[in-house]
Each structure stands twice: as structure tokens, then as C-alpha cells.
Amino acid sequence: MNDIITLFDMDGTLTEPRQSFDTDLFPILSKLADVSDIGIVSGSDYGYIQEQLHFLMHKTSIRYQTHILPCNGTKHYTPPKHSSDDFTLKSQVDMWSEIGEESFRDLMNFILKRQSSYASDLPCLSGHFVDYRGSMINWCPIGRNANQKQREAFVQWDTSFGFRNIELTFMNNLQLFKDNGLIAKLGGDTSFDIFPQGWDKTYCLKHLDNYDKVFFVGDRCGDGGNDKELYDELQPDHSFSTSSPKHTARIIESIISKKLKYLSPRRMLGMTKRK
Secondary structure, three states: OOOEEEEEOOEOOOEOOOOOOOHHHHHHHHHHOOOOEEEEEOOOOHHHHHHHOHHHHHOOHHHHHEEEEOHHHOOEEEOOOOOOOOOEEEEOOOHHHHHOHHHHHHHHHHHHHHHHHHOOOOOOOOOOOEEEOOOOEEEOOOOOOOOHHHHHHHHHHHHHHOHHHHHHHHHHOOHHHHHOOEEEEEEOOOEEEEEEOOOOHHHHHHHOOOOOEEEEEEOOOOOOEOOHHHHHHOOOOOEEEOOOHHHHHHHHHHHHHHHHOOOOHHHHHHHHHHO
């Protein structure tokens, strides 16, 4: 295990939204793995992460030093130790238990009513639009089965009308949210993540206290974005905002040298001998 871990958001950071991992990123990630363990901290649940990062999680040696932190890090899957092993769920929390059944039902009814009120205005609808992930609810107004063309159409529509920002402000000012300590964030390009306050991506740090240094790269680091809290927590020197997987590759190149100065002389000698 390294003394340093670098955390990555998934959609918009390591992959295009809802797309598979671009293997062109593997060489630079492999170079990073010489000096740092890796963590994937995403609003997505484990199944979506495994689907998009299948190559990274099952076809490379990086898997043995990669932590999977779904649902903002409220779930923690530890790395496999042997080739036949899978990632192991070590801990998780439950939103239903946290806010209670009555409040959970009220929240679901609210989402259903909002979805119904917008249905005729949305540019497309495809598949289920509510995804309960244990520690959060993901509400995707156009549906989780939307294809890339439909997602792009929604993004264009949302950019024109400001739907998600308006809805985000509305939700976070609701008495329902205030009474139950809930917060809504923008999830990816098309959805909202709703969860108890404090269950944002900074939650993942609870699992990583054995590391001396933690770095983070994410794309939604501004107001309303689900990377903002972790980005702010690790500022000014240990968090970086990206605009695409290609930009992420350049960021990794620039921070590898930053990491090297934290390594002990013994670690540096070991790396030199391997090369």
C-alpha cells in the first residue's frame, strides 16, 4: 500500500458521462500507481461503476490498489488481494433508516409529483427515472435508459432553460428537505442526487485515514456540483477540477511530480530499481 491515494470522480473525469473507460488513460494511470493508490468516488452505485470501469477493475494490475467508493463514498469496496478475488464491500449506510419511513415516503411522493409535472416539457423520456442507491436517491428526469443522443438533447435543452439549476434551488429551499436534513446536488449531466447532509463526497475520507496524503480530481466542483465539498475540503493543493478525461490525463501528469516530493528516499530508491 502507498502512503498517498488519488481519488477520481467517474463521469466527466475518467469517462465521458455513462460511457466506458477510455483505455488511452491506462498508461498514465499505471504511471500514477507507482506513487499512489487509487480511489473511485462517484455518485453512481457499484453496478454502474463496474459497468463503465470494467477494464480498469478486472483487466489490469491497478485493481489491487484501487478502492471503489460508490454513492459519494458512503459505500466502501476494498481492493482484491488475489486474481480470483472481487472487490469486497466493507461498509455502507442507509438513507431509509437515517430519515425514517414516513419522511422517505414523503420524499418519493414529492419526486413523483415533480416528474409528472415536467413530463410533457422534457425533450425525451426513456426508462425508470428514480434510482434508490441505499444512501441516496438519484432522480433522472429523462430516465436512466436515455441513449447518448437523448442525453445530449437534454443537456442542450437544460442549458437553454436552466431547468436543473432552478429545480435544485427549489428543492434545497423546501421545508421537507430542511426538516429532514436533506440536500440535492447535480448528478452528472442529467440527474439530481438527493441525500442526508454530510453524506457528500467528503464522507469517503472516513475510510481513508490510513493515508498520509489524499488528492482528488473531479469535474463538478462548482456550486451545486456533487464534487464541490470534497474539492473544497482538499484545497488549496490537493484537489483539481477537470473538464474531460483528456484534461484529467494532463492533470495526472502534472501532479505525479507533486506526489514524488512526499515519497521517502527508500520508496524513491525502490522505484528506481524497478525501472
